[in-house]
Amino acid sequence: MQISRDWATPLTIGAFVLMACTGILMFFHADLGLHKEVHEWLGWALVAGVIAHALANFASFKRYFAKPAALAIIGVFMVILLGSALIQEEENGKGGNPGRRATMAVLNAPISDIAPLAGQSAQALLADLQKAGFKVESPSQTLISVTGPEQPNQFKALAVIFH
Structure with a gap:
């Protein structure tokens, strides 16, 4: 099955706009109604869009893994992801959620x-x-x-x- 940029790119853009807006609203505690639930559940649309977009543009996509600057940027986010999973919030006293x-x-x-x-x-x-x-x-x-x-x-x- 051929993945078309005609729908993969708009899906990625639309889902990104939704995630960005709801994420910013939640960050500033200005979210209303179902913003949190929409952000959590429709985040899957962003994941699907990014995967489809990467597959539709695979030749260009794989070139980024040969560029040191791109690998460094990707690496920084992987370290943040790993750190966020390993660092526990303080449960007693001050700090934590x-x-x-x-x-x-x-x-x-x-x-x-x-x-x-x-x-x-x-x-x-x-x-x-x-x-x-x-x-x-x-x-x-x-x-x-x-x-x-x-x-x-x-x-x-x-x-x-x-x-």
């Missing part, structure tokens, strides 16, 4: 301590979590002991609590 630290504080708190934050009694919260399918036996359990380490379960429980 405050939203993540707040979420971890709630997940590690006993359900009885979370209830006032949600404006509910501990027993009502316990019943809501059980109704949502979580095996919780006591308000003294931490939320993370109920959800386990899986983020989807954690977010589901948080959605039940802070509905």
Whole structure:
């Protein structure tokens, strides 16, 4: 199958404009509505567009891997990618993502301590979590002991609590 520049390039340009705009809005905390979700999910369109564009222009594309300056620029971004995966945010004290630290504080708190934050009694919260399918036996359990380490379960429980 021949990949056409007629659609690969516009796909790349359109997806890039979308990613750039939503990324800048999120950076400045000015995102509205579904910008974050659009950015995350339609980022795949940028990936597809770049792959298609690279394949449609393969002869030109592969020449960049013979140029020292191009390799240095690509290398810098690979080092940043590797570093961002290896460097952990500080979990205690100052530093790190405050939203993540707040979420971890709630997940590690006993359900009885979370209830006032949600404006509910501990027993009502316990019943809501059980109704949502979580095996919780006591308000003294931490939320993370109920959800386990899986983020989807954690977010589901948080959605039940802070509905």
